[in-house]
Amino acid sequence: MKITMAHGSGGKSSAQLMSDIFGKYFKNEILDRMEDAAVLDVSGKIACSTDSFVVTPLIFSGGDIGKLCVCGTVNDLLMMGAVPKYITCGFIMEEGLETGLLDKIVESMARQAREAGVVIVAGDTKVIEGNGGLYINTTGIGEIPAGRNVSSSNCEPEDVVIVSGNLGDHHACILSHRMEIENHIKSDCAALNDVVDSLFENSINVKTMRDVTRGGLGTVLNEIADSSGCMIELNEESIPVDDEVRGFCDILGLDPLYMGNEGKMIAVVSGKDADKALEAIRNTKHGKNAEIIGTVKTGSGAYIKTRLGATRRFDVLYGEGLPRIC
């Protein structure tokens, strides 16, 4: 069966789709009430983040748009030191979307939400003309435990920059699909609860956390240097990249510094906690390949010490990147 404009009417066809697919996987006490808005109990400071996902193809090696949107939003909440609690989803479906495909994506979304500890509390569906595409918006709400203060503006000289694992996998995976290149590269799409929890459980002095998505490490570090009024210096040799991804990049002239990831983050921590933090992260499922990749210094901008011993400044990504990577 395919999605038609009638599924976007708000009438019987919409309700049918709701119970046949969304209800089947998303069923929970809050959604079951079918009100105009969900009623939630929260306390203290909350974090709130929104993201739209337009990735193509909808299903890729290592994930799909449903898994991706939950991970992306959960990670944004985690990066503020919040414990992710609730998520909303808005589906914009193009006419012609196969309901079998939609079913798989919704199932994957529900599974990832359970894994990441978030409850899907509100949703909306719309249908537009088109050719079977799908866009999903997710908005997340998390609670920030008292005493946590993580912000892009907190970095100070002598802090160190840790990356949670290999860079470039998601970007290389999506590009491989588009170019119909066969390889073993999988998207790193993952919710990073375990990595973040490991830092707080080990009482690490965490200054800043950022997931390394669209725009890549280069963009993220420039933004942090700017917000904190510091200089960040990377050591190119320590940046972890999987061998197959490295080969892929070499052939296509891609720089892992600007490639998007969906299950990688950087943490800037106090220099004295560096080794302890690295060990904590490496003991998690999603942080096995973590590395210390740089240091914060007095000054401004982002610099990289290259393999050849030179030091050069790098800027944020300019222009295209990879369209519709997330």
Place this chain on the structure above:
Amino acid sequence: MKITMAHGSGGKSSAQLMSDIFGKYFKNEILDRMEDAAVLDVSGKIACSTDSFVVTPLIFSGGDIGKLCVCGTVNDLLMMGAVPKYITCGFIMEEGLETGLLDKIVESMARQAREAGVVIVAGDTKVIEGNGGLYINTTGIGEIPAGRNVSSSNCEPEDVVIVSGNLGDHHACILSHRMEIENHIKSDCAALNDVVDSLFENSINVKTMRDVTRGGLGTVLNEIADSSGCMIELNEESIPVDDEVRGFCDILGLDPLYMGNEGKMIAVVSGKDADKALEAIRNTKHGKNAEIIGTVKTGSGAYIKTRLGATRRFDVLYGEGLPRIC
């Protein structure tokens, strides 16, 4: 200037667009922090609602997609008895979208947010291939004051149904644009803070509130009858419809019962509060044409007493309605 794929890269072009258009109108203390998630102070029970907007045309008589998305989300929060506080927005822009048009829509969105008392706390932009279209997701958060308990399942026999004004305007307006019919019909697109406030300020015993959007009054009342386990009986003669809209409907064979609105709500209140509630609503800007249109009875389903004296059952909308009305 037109939107290109580069504006969706997450790099310099994205940042430029952010400061040139979104920053100009949305600027506030929370957004200025430029973090992965907004940090908000809330207390007690909150309401949370999400909606995607795909209306076409993007600008119509009486509103535009920017005004519409704020009103739609604010109204969903209000219907749960919540005081709307925060809103997030996800923009999916098609390549070729005129930045001048985007500027107008973003300005309108910011103005409506100020009017409705909500702060825009998080945003996201993506670019997809296409032909200058725009889709917006908004998610809202509101605080529910202690003691309020509004729900679709609260209606009881002898309650009365009040509608806040004329039905069908938004639907007739969008359809007029599509059919290039010239008339004076304007969308009713509005945030209903004043109507809802008037009920609580006058200590009305409010059982249920619902905005009458996609699917129309017919769909909304069937859902409420179902949730509350009651019968709802409407009086066709009391349903307010503007004369020009009535004429438009007569010519095209449209039934205001199933037409979508964007600034109308129904309130089901205790029978003894009926007159007081009607007077309170009529004293507001958005409730001038309010009418008592029906009563809740023992039984099930939704019925209407027609102008000719017959009583017939009506169901939820089946099938198409008007595509892309909101």
